[in-house]
Amino acid sequence: MNRKMRSKLQAALKDQPALQISKEHLTQTMQAARMAYQNRRQRERIQYSAFLLRQVRFIGATVWLLQGLLLLCAFWLFGFAITDTVSDLAPRHLPVLLGCFAVFIAMTGIPFIGRSAQYRMLEVEMATRISIPKLLLTRILLIGIGNVLLLTVSLLLARTGTEFGTGNIAIYLLLPYLIACCGCLFIQIYAHGRHQGFACTTYCFFLILLLFILYKTAPVVYKQASVGVWGALCALCAVILAAGLYRLLHKAASLDLCANGI
């Protein structure tokens, strides 16, 4: 029995005036309830944690492979190239490189955007016990685990051998990552299913371009003085992301709301 049903029953019981309970009726009710309980088919169902583990094979494996390749790039970029004085990549370029890399990290989730609608699995997935909102959350969670790991490794690698503090590096990574995630999420909510992947990719590349343009034309944006603004924007994006996520899950609850794709 779900929570809605339980509270409705409780409210209905409270609304009842004091009832005269006859022992005979009580016995009959008990017998009927016992019979109904015995007659029901026992259905063994897995817990959410078991479901999550089983999705690793279908969702996690692919996305983690992609994220693994990006991890190798992180080792090369932040662990070797940026600290190597021979390389063209000087440490002063670190903020913009971190931002672009963070956008690439966010992009690893794009292949899973609109996938159910694209492959006409939406209807059948909606009619299952788990339902689409939970499935979407699971996908986001599995992609998110890899992303958090990648962001953390990038942060640790970038921290060594540069003058930037850990907080600054975290913010240079987080803001572009969150902006990319917010954009992709809103594209998923409002764009047509078939175009979602393309729209998200275009958006992310546009974001990377913007980061470069800002770095070239307004380097002050990356200066120490702007870190406070970056932090505030990070908080704002986190709120927008949470709201977007809520909107997406609400949309996913009914076919007429998400006919364009989830």
Next chain:
Amino acid sequence: MELAIHGLTKRYKDKTAVNNVSLTLTPGVWSLLGANGAGKTTLMRMVAGILTPTSGKVQYDGIEIKMLGEAYRDVFGYLPQTFGFYPEFTVADYLQYMASLKGLSKRETNQKIDELLHKLTLADVRNKHIRKLSGGMQRRVGIAQALLNDPDILILDEPTSGLDPGERIRFRNILSEFAQQRIVLISTHIVSDVEYIANRNAIMKDGQIIAVGTTDELVKMMGGKVWQGTIPAEQLHHYERTVRVVTVRNEEGGRVSVRYVSESPGLPDSQTASPRLEDLYLWLFRGEEAVKEDAI
């Protein structure tokens, strides 16, 4: 066990797809017959709980399905009209994925997959990519998916499209066996698919249920309206405009035997014929393109 539909309506901007439909489904095979665009798929989606009705409600054993939530979906099997799958999936992958969404344990999943692959003669293609299978085989994979959780309510939207005659017969037998103490609702416009297995039929037209009953009850409505006559082949074109022809069979001597539905005999020397569900369908869906399939 009872699935009750009360005044279900679905309105889109400029169209009412389902209009105030009420129906009580009890265990057995139910067919939902109707031409394309009659509102069958919309009705089924609302019964499946994946489409929100504009008004009305669906109750399972007296409780609204929206309230039951996952408890309802737990006893529910659904095959949509369009069969989709992720391109990297093999048959086994697909069924394992669906079993996990249905909350089946690993042990039960393996057991159920083996059983269904065998029943639906898919065991040989277990490890083949679904995209490489024929349309009929893909449809059977879809049917297997719907049966994975051993549902109490099974909703199949056009389940036989793409199946060859042999597969259709096998499907009917599986369904008849499965339907004991369960509610099975099959939507189709192919009358012959359900004529012999449906305990009850509901006929839908323009978003409304226009007739409900057993095949015998419905067929009785056609008493005295089904005729058979023989005419020269060259006159067929002329008579096709005056009567609703069900079947035409070539006879010797350049003549054709015509089975048709009409209030009164429309061909010379016509005799009444025993009515079938297909005749009723054609009678009710006059003016609409009926899908007629030879009985298997």
